[in-house]
Amino acid sequence: MSISLLLEMALSGDPDRVAVVSGDVRLTTQELSDLADGGAGVIAESGCEHVAYVGAGGVMLPLLLFASARAGRTFTPINYRLSGDGIQALIERLPAALVVVEARYREMIGSAGKQLMDSDDFLAAARTAEPAAEFPDPDDVGVVLFTSGTTSKPKAVELTHNNLTTYITGTVEFAAAEESDAALICVPPYHIAGVSAALSNLYAGRKMVYLNNFDAREWVRLIQDEGVTSATVVPTMLDRIVTVLETGEHALPTLRNLAYGGSKVGLPLVRKALELLPDAGFVNAYGLTETSSTIAMLTPDDHRAAHAAANAGTDPAAAKRLGSVGRPVPGIELQIRDEDGTVLGPGETGELYVRGEQVSGTYTGIGSVLDEQGWFPTRDIATVDEEGFLFIGGRSDDxxxxxxxxxxxxxxxxxxxxxxxxxxxxxxxxxxxxxxxxxxxxxxxxxxxxxxxxxxxxxxxxxxxxxxxxxxxxxxxxxxxxxxxxxxxxxxxxxxxxxx
The missing domain is CATH 3.30.300.30 (ANL, C-terminal domain)
Incomplete structure (x- = not known):
């Protein structure tokens, strides 16, 4: 199954629904699909092998994601926060790339991109270009993402169409969103959460509202003005949002689900957020680039049960689960292994291994690091309790x-x-x-x-x-x-x- 099929399914469900809101730009599903068709034509005409994007996101992320898929090309959003040298080094690692860049980052590209196109020019060209339509093999690489490189040189993670669509169809119900549902997206486009947000929300039928440069007060305003029902944040964002909400000046009655992840969140902050937003369902999502996003989830019901247990003081094991990342999503298997590779039991600490169709574990220039049984070594230290709740203790390198x-x-x-x-x-x-x-x-x-x-x-x-x-x-x-x-x-x- 190709990424582009997700857009085709959404188009068949409701072509006139507003799909993307990004600043002054508002696109229906039909308009997004038409632009993706034209964008595919622009990409095919360029003769490139790969599409790279340097920019803050918004409408350009889903547009380039689907246009690249329809052109049969691999897509890579690049971290625009890197230095010019850092951005250029990553572009040079991509074969025959067409680089679509926001004007404010153009100088940072230098001479790295052999083919460059301003993002506004790409958008204009996509409106008039002859459509192109290829049907990639499910095992073709659809997206390449560079790891953050916090401990080593960034690796280029290869995610196939099958990896990504398996995750989406296994965790999201097609067209299940209500007509008024909207998701606020403020995670960066070069992160797996940004890619999966574009795919999952479109597939579910939610309007996607983009906030490219995070500001807690602007985040709250968009929740109120756009009637946002779900959002995803990282810990630093959650901390700033809580600070704004503590003033007591804002109510967020439409917000039904708030997901957080990306790194560990301190329990005092989680408890404070739960108290400030008692009607919102909280989700702690844990995943990696190599696993096409989330592999374990602490659900809203899990949050409520753990929080209630902590307040009652009667079930320490249940209360402790507020600090877990929940249980595996459908299609994912977990193992905890010691240094010798022995599989450990509940309550024992070792390295987390995961397996499932959404798991890639393949890097450009390195190949697959899956073992003979298809298990991926996450390099995260972890424990699973008796009820299957996963606790992450940090990176093995730390x-x-x-x-x-x-x-x-x-x-x-x-x-x-x-x-x-x-x-x-x-x-x-x-x-x-x-x-x-x-x-x-x-x-x-x-x-x-x-x-x-x-x-x-x-x-x-x-x-x-x-x-x-x-x-x-x-x-x-x-x-x-x-x-x-x-x-x-x-x-x-x-x-x-x-x-x-």
Missing amino acids: TIIRGGENIAPAELEDVLVEHPHVHEVAVVGTDDPQWGHAIVAVVVPVAGITPDPEELREHVRKSLRGSRTPDRVVFRDELPTNATGKILRREIVASLNPDK
């Missing part, structure tokens, strides 16, 4: 090895963030000649508070073994993160070891 003992930063972070003086925290390991690693807690305090470092160390000591007590506590105004809210631990470690 593990702190102190005195020969493996320590997951998340274990300490979950304790520290519950201290009333801690707003955010990241725990990292720095080189230590005696212990191998020293444990450093980097804390963003609650506004107006100057915490006592020794009090925070004692707070950890009361909950965890003494060997897990931070050796140092340092304070920062903010933690460095990427656009999807992932903490950039390498930058933190570098700031703590300035001579390295």
